[in-house]
Amino acid sequence: MKVLLVEPNYKNKYPPIGLMKISTYHKMLGDEVHFVKGTSKDIDSQVWDRIYITTLFTFYFDITIKTINHYLKIANDIRSLYVGGIMASLMPERIIDATGMDMEHILVGLFTDTSKVGDNNSVNIDQLPLDYDILDEITYKYPAGDNYFSHTSRGCPNHCPFCAIPILEPHFYVTNNIKKQIETINNKYGPKQNLLLLDNNVLNTPNLKELVDDLCSLGFERGAKFVDPGTYNIIMSRYHKGDRSPLLDNKLNTYLDSFKARIKSSEMLEKFIKVLIKGETISDFATYMLDQEHVISPIIEKYRNKNPKARYLDFNQGVDARKINDENMFQLSRLSIRPLRIAFDSINLSKQYINAVKIAHKYGIREISNYILFNYNDTPASLYERLLINIELNKELGIQIFSFPMKYSPINRIDRNYIGKFWTRKALSAISAILQVSNGVVAAGSNFFLKAFGNTLSEYFEILAMPRSLIMFRQYFEENGTTNSWREEYNRLDNVQRNRLMHFVSKPVSELKKMKYPKEFESIIPYYLISYNGNRA
Numbered sequence: 232m233k234v235l236l237v238e239p240n241y242k243n244k245y246p247p248i249g250l251m252k253i254s255t256y257h258k259m260l261g262d263e264v265h266f267v268k269g270t271s272k273d274i275d276s277q278v279w280d281r282i283y284i285t286t287l288f289t290f291y292f293d294i295t296i297k298t299i300n301h302y303l304k305i306a307n308d309i310r311s312l313y314v315g316g317i318m319a320s321l322m323p324e325r326i327i328d329a330t331g332m333d334m335e336h337i338l339v340g341l342f343t344d345t346s347k348v349g350d351n352n353s354v355n356i357d358q359l360p361l362d363y364d365i366l367d368e369i370t371y372k373y374p375a376g377d378n379y380f381s382h383t384s385r386g387c388p389n390h391c392p393f394c395a396i397p398i399l400e401p402h403f404y405v406t407n408n409i410k411k412q413i414e415t416i417n418n419k420y421g422p423k424q425n426l427l428l429l430d431n432n433v434l435n436t437p438n439l440k441e442l443v444d445d446l447c448s449l450g451f452e453r454g455a456k457f458v459d460p461g462t463y464n465i466i467m468s469r470y471h472k473g474d475r476s477p478l479l480d481n482k483l484n485t486y487l488d489s490f491k492a493r494i495k496s497s498e499m500l501e502k503f504i505k506v507l508i509k510g511e512t513i514s515d516f517a518t519y520m521l522d523q524e525h526v527i528s529p530i531i532e533k534y535r536n537k538n539p540k541a542r543y544l545d546f547n548q549g550v551d552a553r554k555i556n557d558e559n560m561f562q563l564s565r566l567s568i569r570p571l572r573i574a575f576d577s578i579n580l581s582k583q584y585i586n587a588v589k590i591a592h593k594y595g596i597r598e599i600s601n602y603i604l605f606n607y608n609d610t611p612a613s614l615y616e617r618l619l620i621n622i623e624l625n626k627e628l629g630i631q632i633f634s635f636p637m638k639y640s641p642i643n644r645i646d647r648n649y650i651g652k653f654w655t656r657k658a659l660s661a662i663s664a665i666l667q668v669s670n671g672v673v674a675a676g677s678n679f680f681l682k683a684f685g686n687t688l689s690e691y692f693e694i695l696a697m698p699r700s701l702i703m704f705r706q707y708f709e710e711n712g713t714t715n716s717w718r719e720e721y722n723r724l725d726n727v728q729r730n731r732l733m734h735f736v737s738k739p740v741s742e743l744k745k746m747k748y749p750k751e752f753e754s755i756i757p758y759y760l761i762s763y764n765g766n767r768a
Contacts, residue, residue, distance in 0.1 A: 232262040233277070236365065237284040239298040240269030241291045244374045246366055248429075249316055249342060250285050254362035256345070256354060266365035270301050281311045281348070286318035286326075292645035296329045303330060313338055313348055320399050321642050340399060341385065357385075358407045360415045367478050379416060379426040383409050383442055387431040389551070391576075393607050395642045396431050403435060409442065413449050421465030422450075424457045426544045433546050434554040443562045446544060453595075455567040456539035462486040463531045467524060470517045480516040487527075493534040503530050543569040549602050552580060552587035557594075564594035570633070571596045576604040578613040581620060592628045599632045606651040607639040611658050615684060615691045622677050631675035636666060656737035661695040664702040696721060696733060698759045713761065720755040 234257045236250040254264045267274050282302050286295050299314055306312045315338030319326060323337040338347055342356040361380060366373070386403035387396045416423070426446075436442055450457070466483045487507055494500040506523045513519040520527070549572035550563075563571070571591055575584045588599060601621055605614040614636065621632040638659065640649045650656055665683050666672075673680060682705075685691035694702065701708045701717060708714045724732060728751055735752060736743065736759050748756045 232257065232260070232280040234262050234264045235274065235277075235279040235282045235302075236264065236266040237282060237298065237302060238266075238268045239284070239286070239291065239295045241287060241294055243287055245380065245427075246361075246373045246375070247285045247316075248361060248380055250283060251361035251363065251365060252356050252359045253283055253342070254365050255359045256356050258362065259354075259359075264362075264365065266368045268369045268371050270298065275305045278307050279305075279311070280307065282306055282313070284312070284314045286314060286316035289318050289321055289642060289645050290640065290647050292318065292322075292325070296326070299326070299330050299332070303332070310336070312336060315339075315342060317395065317399065321395060322645075325645070340401075360412060360419070363416070363420045364476070364478055367482055375427060376425070377423060379413060379423050380429065381409060381412050381426065382406050382429050384430045384433065384436055388435055389432065393576075393604065393639055393642075398642070400431065403432070405436065408445075410445050410449060419469075421460055421468065422457070424459065424540060424542055426451055427547045428544065429547055431548050432551055432554075433548075434551050434559055439559050439562050443565050446566055451542060451544040451567050453565055453567050455542040457542040458537055458539050461531065461535045463490070463527070463535070467520065467528070470521055475517050483520065484510070484516070490531070490534070494530060495534070499530050499533070502526055541567070541569075543567050545569065546572060548572070549574045549600075552584045555587035555590055557590060560590045560594045560596075564591075564596060568596065570598040570600040572600045572602065574602045574604070575617050575620075576602070576607075577609065578616055581617070585620065585624065588624050588630075588632070589628070592630055597630045599630065601632050601634045603634050603636045604639055605636055605662070606649070606654050606659060608651070608653075610653040611692070611695060612688060614662070615688060618673055618680060618684060621673075621675075622680050625675050626677065633675055634673035635671060636662065636673065638662075655733045657733045658695045660699055660737075661697065661702055664699045665694075668703055692729075693718070693721065696729060696736075698736075698761060700761050700763055701758070704763050707763070708761075713758070717755065717758040720758070724751070724755075 234254075236247075236254060238247045238250060250266065254266065257264050265274070284295075284299055284302060295318060299312075302312060303309055309332075312332075313336050314326060314332065319337050320339045323334060323339055326332060326337060327334065335347075343358075345352055345354050345356060363377070366377075384403065384405050386400040387394070388403050390397045413426075426449075430436075433439075433442075446452075462482065463486060466479050466486075469479060484507075487503075491500065491503060491507075494503055503526075506526055510516060510519055510523075544566050546568070552573050552575065555573075573584065573587055573591075591599065603614065603617050605611075618634055618636075621634050624630070625632055638647070639651065640647050650659065669679065669683065673683070683694075685694050697714075698717065701714050705714070721729070731749075732752060732755070735749070736756070738746070740760060743756065743759060
């Protein structure tokens with residue numbers, strides 16, 4: 232069987248874990264598997280026995296539907312095309328309406344039953360190891376890097392109303408053994424530096440000590456170091472095990488070609504290049520490289536980087552502040568966690584959150600990454616207050632808490648335009664402008680925070696009201712006096728007028744340009760039409 236795996240051409244941090252497991256499954260069956268991101272004329276010209284298309288966030292709806300419709304046109308048999316993943320699980324009916332597919336070909340939830348695609352076996356695809364080889368078929372580089380990606384549990388008992396997990400993974404349960412997962416990857420693809428665990432609620436694991444013991448035994452104990460064996464050694468190990476593929480040959484060839492620059496000995500360089508040149512004309516490159524191992528291996532070993540690197544474990548979905556206590560934090564502190572991620576979704580959880588941070592500090596955790604949900608049932612003031620709590624904890628404990636404000640969007644929307652009941656489009660635009668300058672991060676130090684968000688709540692609300700250009704290019708407009716002029720106009724307004732202004736300037740600039748302004752705003756609205764070069768639109 233010839234199988235095509237497709238990821239739409241959107242930007243994403245993590246590789247398509249579901250497709251990587253499906254690839255493992257089909258290669259187990261002896262099938263030919265190929266992976267593509269987006270579309271390709273070369274792919275379109277081939278005949279495929281089965282096509283799988285993954286989906287991600289619902290706000291990627293348009294590009295995902297376009298991708299599905301494209302492959303429906305080239306599919307040998309439209310009944311052989313399947314769509315799965317997050318968006319497919321959250322809104323299968325909308326996909327059906329937009330593509331004409333039937334429900335039998337939408338894979339909702341976790342892929343645990345291969346009978347859904349007409350296969351007669353008992354393989355649970357969700358528990359298979361990932362096929363990292365398919366990532367070498369594309370040029371796209373995932374920001375999360377070449378690391379271990381895994382789960383030790385599925386689901387979450389909290390069932391938060393703003394979260395998609397209750398739909399995607401409705402039941403909490405412990406999955407396959409982490410030691411087996413990592414050892415399988417090491418044996419097939421070689422060891423990787425860091426481990427990203429994607430559990431939704433790791434502190435709900437029944438036996439946390441056992442999990443931590445396993446992770447420590449796998450090389451992720453506190454202070455862990457990693458020496459990269461290097462591409463050459465990994466591929467040669469695979470050759471020795473009988474692993475053959477053009478992808479491996481090309482990867483090794485590319486690596487060796489770039490390695491030449493490291494060789495300082497002219498005699499070794501001459502031997503090295505001689506082997507490479509002859510290898511260009513050899514049809515069985517793997518066998519040839521095994522025959523030349525006695526020549527190449529000592530050179531690689533002399534010049535490859537053998538410096539130990541810090542090795543980190545990341546519970547990437549974060550841990551539940553409400554569940555943190557001395558017992559489980561002692562266990563987590565045994566690991567090389569960096570950073571410890573803790574959610575702070577509501578100001579009502581301040582007491583539990585502060586307590587969790589202080590317990591983490593007590594057990595030696597010095598770097599924390601903090602998810603802060605906003606635009607849900609919170610107010611703009613509560614976002615500021617939660618960020619300020621982190622700044623104060625940084626000072627008090629001498630640690631680093633990097634905050635990541637995350638704008639809420641309902642899981643049934645296909646855009647990012649939702650406005651929470653206590654927010655305005657203008658306030659959200661202001662937060663977006665601040666975060667755009669800082670790449671989405673609110674740093675640990677107070678200097679940036681106080682400048683970006685204000686020293687007081689009053690200053691914060693003033694910044695939310697400030698024109699977007701004046702926020703993003705603050706120094707420029709402060710130096711030329713524009714910001715001070717706007718502030719004078721803003722200070723003439725009372726609180727009721729300021730509230731009306733926030734709603735009025737929430738309109739798109741294109742609309743504002745055409746409108747007749749209320750008399751009370753005639754002198755301040757032009758500031759909202761200013762562009763970076765200082766000219767009024």
